[in-house]
Amino acid sequence: TTINLPRLAIEAKGSIKDFYTGLDNCIELVIRQLLHRFRIQCSKKGRNYPFLMGQGIWIDSDSIGPDDSIAEVLKHGTLSVGFIGLAETLKALVGKHHGESAESQKLGLEIVSYMRKRMDDISNETGLNFTLLATPAEGLSGRFVKIDRQIYGEIPGVTDRAYYTNSFHVPVYYQLRAYEKIEIEAPYHAYTNAGHISYVELDGDTCKNIDAFETVIRCMKEHGIGYGSVNHPVDRDPVCGYNGIIDDECPKCGRREDVGTGKFERIRRITGYLVGTIDRWNNAKRAEEKDRVKHGFKRA
Helix, strand or coil, X not given: CEEEHHHHHHHHCCCHHHHHHHHHHHHHHHHHHHHHHHHHHHCCXXXXXXXXXXXXXXXXXXXXXXXXXXXXXXXXCEEEEEEECHHHHHHHHHCCCCCCCHHHHHHHHHHHHHXXXXXXXXXXXXXXXXXXXXCCCCCHHHHHHHHHHHHHCCCCCCCCCCCCCCCCCCCCCCCCCHHHHHHHHHHHHCCCCCECCEEEEXXXXXXXXXXXXXXXXXXXXXXXXXXXEEECCEEECCCCCCEECCCCECCCCXXXXXXXXXXXXXXXXXXXXXXXXXXXXXHHHHHHHHHCCCCCCCCC
């Protein structure tokens, strides 16, 4: 269940204290919701989940009979609290996101580490696996900001785009080097034990510059990135079969996209997934992909 951090920041009107008060209330609400759903699931019997409980998929499920409670099995799962829009949250609170300011980065880490501590505390209290998720939002990034714009209006740097930035990411439109992006986002990986991803966007085919690709991967490893990704465009002309980078004209056959029998296929990553051509994406994610800058790798 994902918390809309930017809304809490907007409502706090620049007060860090009020923001944390709102965050505490929201976390309490989500914890109650997760526990309520968990209790409903625990009321089920083995026969309600014949494959999961009959094939040894879950730890301890091999001892569950058709009429046995599955509560002792489900406790091995996780109850995850997610968050979205840390960048917009910081803009609303202090005027700069964590890519623009060291002080904002400090505050961002304090917010996320605070949420992680709340998860650890409730885990110790209940004996269940409460975890913090860096939400990889596809639909939610557009849904949340659309609702908030209707309520609070268009706020520069907060609600003025078609999407909220995923989890703790530096905004995709912000110009910075790959090394800097990795350095800023890496510390958040240690706090988000339910899942996380950081990526850098490269311009061109990585197969043609293996050294640069290796440098990016080694940098991720050195900084403690748990799940790292290198994005680069993969295009295909369905007419001649060319695979590579295609701008307005196919390098192989010279065909333009607006002439002939089919559009070029453009494969892009949407958060953690390669999901086919971008014409299948929702409007928010199309806008986000259009805003993505390419990250160079020359260190300062």
